[in-house]
Amino acid sequence: MPVETCYAIDVNNLLQQGALRPGVCRTINWSSVDEWGGTEQRASIGVVATPRGITLHYTTTDYDDSRREHDYTVPVVWVRCNFGGKRPYFICPGVVNDVSCGRRVAKLYTPPTGSYFLCRHCHNLTYYGCNESGDPHFTAVRRTKRAARKLGLDNPEGVYGMERPKGMHTRTFRRLRQDVLDAMDNEPKAYVMVMHKFVSSLK
Ligand SMILES: [Zn+2]
Numbered sequence: 540m541p542v543e544t545c546y547a548i549d550v551n552n553l554l555q556q557g558a559l560r561p562g563v564c565r566t567i568n569w570s571s572v573d574e575w576g577g578t579e580q581r582a583s584i585g586v587v588a589t590p591r592g593i594t595l596h597y598t599t600t601d602y603d604d605s606r607r608e609h610d611y612t613v614p615v616v617w618v619r620c621n622f623g624g625k626r627p628y629f630i631c632p633g634v635v636n637d638v639s640c641g642r643r644v645a646k647l648y649t650p651p652t653g654s655y656f657l658c659r660h661c662h663n664l665t666y667y668g669c670n671e672s673g674d675p676h677f678t679a680v681r682r683t684k685r686a687a688r689k690l691g692l693d694n695p696e697g698v699y700g701m702e703r704p705k706g707m708h709t710r711t712f713r714r715l716r717q718d719v720l721d722a723m724d725n726e727p728k729a730y731v732m733v734m735h736k737f738v739s740s741l742k
Pocket residue numbers: 631632633640641642657658659660661662
């Protein structure tokens with residue numbers, strides 16, 4: 540899955556579309572052009588503007604095909620510009636390793652395999668980053684994936700409880716399995732969630 544295909548929400552786009560006015564509901568769609576020149580819808584989310592920000596509604600599918608509903612509010616603040624007027628910013632709702640982000644940003648992202656719309660900084664701290672080149676965390680993750688692929692696994696977590704593949708020597712299997720486990724140990728232990736109660740804490 541190419542990592543550069545993050546889905547982004549831009550607060551200024553929403554502003555231009557009038558989608559920050561409380562009560563306005565919008566659907567944001569992301570599509571790609573397929574090999575036949577047709578467009579294919581890849582993702583969509585519902586956005587409802589409230590007096591304090593926007594509420595995002597969407598569903599993601601996990602590795603095991605279970606579906607998860609998401610429904611959380613991203614606060615929007617208005618900041619006075621030097622030249623008069625006000626500009627909107629999202630407050631990033633990310634909570635990474637129990638630390639809430641709260642950065643003021645114009646764009647929020649999620650990678651195709653991600654669950655939440657967060658700022659770039661938050662994604663760089665997590666497994667599924669949006670801006671990964673040269674990132675030591677990502678290097679560790681890439682090492683894990685490479686080790687896992689030698690065992691024919693797309694998802695390194697599959698190593699838990701995996702049976703030895705037919706035709707593979709026990710010793711080879713143990714070594715490859717250990718490689719994956721060691722590589723996973725070296726990955727960042729980022730735990731990501733969004734702050735559902737963020738808005739009320741800003742009251
Ligand atoms: Zn953030």
